[in-house]
Amino acid sequence: MSTFVQLLINAVQIGAIYVLFSLGLTLIFGVMRIINFAHGEFFSLTALLISVQVGWLTSQVGLPPWADYLLAFAVALVVLLIISVLVFRFGFAHYLGDMTSGFILSLGLVLIMQGGMLELFGGYPRSVPALVEGSITVLGGAISLQKLLICALALAATGAILFMVMRTPLGVSLRAVAEDQEAAMLQGIRYRRIALYGFLIGSALAALAGGLIAPLAVILPSMGGEFLIKAFMIVIIGGLGSIPGAILASFLLAAIESFGSFYVDLPTATIGMFVLVAVVLVLRPQGLLGRVVR
């Protein structure tokens, strides 16, 4: 029982990060019809920036660990948003709605960012010290406070994004553009501006996921790739552009990962996920909750 609870809590924690990451990917696709392959690089760059800054702050300024972390997080987020605006303005803005070109451009961006990160930060693993110490016991399963905190933050962020998409004027514009761009423009929605906001929110979500994973993971320039592959499987299972689909599939894959890596091992669990994806594609090509995108 205690093992089961522990694995379940673990699955929720992994799933919460997957939700943030894949929501960003699916949001960008919905608004711009572009698959941003550099999404994973935005994610790893955030984690790297936080780890470098926290290291510097700890040695130079005597703040508590959580304050160091928050400060570093804020700076990293600003850097990422500046990069996103530049990438949009000089790249994606010219290829809105053009899936092929946008995809190729984002691959170029992947290589540039990968090369840049290796050059700036080196290829060796880094880490961020724990924010909070200690652990609590829930139903016989021990869980560290740190994981609980990060999980809560990720779920709160997901809730905020859902509220934004469902209940605010910006969210309505985003959904309108995703549903039918021309009809949305006829209603007076400024497509390019909404596309920029969609891209910034999507990139911020990648950065948020990267920032939240930083205290838990081994931080490497290549770490985004693993998440990108999981996120691709998530959007295929959930349906491209579908927000509920992405949330459902995130927790499904996280459960496979959590239980699979305990009872078998992680690579086998990942191969199992891929088989599941293939089966979904055969039975429901548009994903569990997706619509056929033409």
Added chain:
Amino acid sequence: MSSDNLSRLAVAVGITLAAYCLLAPTDFVVQVILWMALAAVIAAAMRFVMLIGEFNMATGAFYGIGAYTAGYIATSLDWPLLLTIPVAGVVAGLVALALGYATMRTSGAYFMLISFAFAEIMRLFYVESDFLGGNNGILGILVPAWIEPYYPAFVVIVCMMLIVALAVVERSHLGKIFTAIHNNEQVVRSVGINVLAMRVTCLVIASIVLGIAGSLYAYVASVISPGDFTFMLSVFALAYVKLGGDKHPVGPVLGAALLTLVAQYLLGFGAYDQLFYGIVIVMAMLALPNGLLGRLAQLRLVKPLAAALHSPGGRDA
């Protein structure tokens, strides 16, 4: 066979390089020629699947399947080289058949995503498989003594034949169906053609070619490991295609040759390599929408070239 001056020129250059490899089978230039030839095949196979409008991010993975198949049966089963090469092609083709039938039902972005994931899954599979050497890969894939002096020339010739074969298929009736699927799938469906079967066929043909090329690579490198065949290989292939131009079969060959040369003589390996290829892709996207060939055709330097590019699939001679 219909052809144009550009294709003839490319074939002539290929034969010249093969002859050079016969004369000097061991110097460094020959090594570079081999990498160029193999890169050209990967790029041509990438472009071939682009005919149906799909990006095969598993291009590098199928090349890897060929290399691993050849490596395994050459070292563990001791089969002769002339048998391992076709078997590698067949195995890659069969895997493509299974993957294609499972994933080619939808158009749009799904195949791109799933093929990207597939490349990573293959890497995990190699790492997990002890009989394939796990993390260390397969060592000691040696060219038999009887063919060793001729092997570089053999590789160049086979690579050229593979690229020519893809170009011939592209200009055949089948190739026209592929292009039609890209242009308007509904019309193709309306005349009673099974679109799914055609899309899978396209992927299988490209994968057989990649499998054969991968097996050639296994003997060239003599050591293969899981990290050699990640999606990065597919990204490089895309860079070759975009730089050379995707309107003509010679485009990817030109791009592959140029980028391989630059990478060999100007750069070491590592971070700068990725940066360089990334910048090439972005620049080609923004400044050369039809690649170098398209740019050359625009300059009217080569009249026949423009003619060859304006009718997709070249002129019928």
